[in-house]
Amino acid sequence: MFLVGLTGGIATGKSTVSKMFRRLGVPVIDADKIARDVVEPGKPAWKKIKETFGDEMLLEDGHLNREEMGRHIFSDENKRKQLNAITHPEIRNAMFWEILFYFLKGYQFVVLDLPLLFESRNMLSFVSYVVVVSCTEGQQLQRLIARNKFSKEEALQRIESQMPLTEKCRMATVIIDNSGTEEMTEKQIMDVYKKLQRSRAHWPLRIVGWSSIAFVMWLALKILWSVF
Structure with missing residues (x-):
């Protein structure tokens, strides 16, 4: 893939x-949708945003006040970088798992x-x-x-x-x-x-991908065999 x-x-x-x-x-993996998901109340990125930018960036129900946050970061590049540093790692992790899912489903x-x-x-x-x-x-x-x-x-x-x-x-x-x-x-x-x-x-990537999965499975079986 x-x-x-x-x-x-x-x-x-x-x-x-x-x-x-x-x-x-x-x-299609939508980074904007994932970006909204990772800042849902209680999630790690949400907690960091609250700590960094304060409660004034939140609505009464605890959700991120996107309009206020937009005004806050688009007028200050440093604050925009702060927000990106909080959300981008979470977005990348979520995207990785979606990519893996579609890889295992066999999509080209x-x-x-x-x-x-x-x-x-x-x-x-x-x-x-x-x-x-x-x-x-x-x-x-x-x-x-x-x-x-x-x-x-x-x-x-x-x-x-x-x-x-x-x-x-x-x-x-x-x-x-x-x-x-x-x-x-x-x-x-x-x-x-x-x-x-x-x-x-997709062919070289698929060969490498399946080889990696096979290696991990082999390693897991070897560990289990040594234990039992």
């Missing part, structure tokens, strides 16, 4: 592309929806292909304002906190132009899907 990194700028349409991949039967490839793939670089060395979802700067700004009800200044602040979209496109294996109709985007996804299906990148 090989991994496909899916990224882009905020509000460029990664969620739309993820849904299209899912409709084709491709497993899995898509990792990673908004900050290039910014964090934590998973970049593990992906065989990088798909970047792009649109025009004007569309990105308008979509973000409409989706999140941000002011223009708030929207620009969030866009500028990420790596420029043009730079991400330069590092992409494939670019999905999401500036047109949904049908146009879907056609591009189908072309990418066929290309990934033809790839043989």
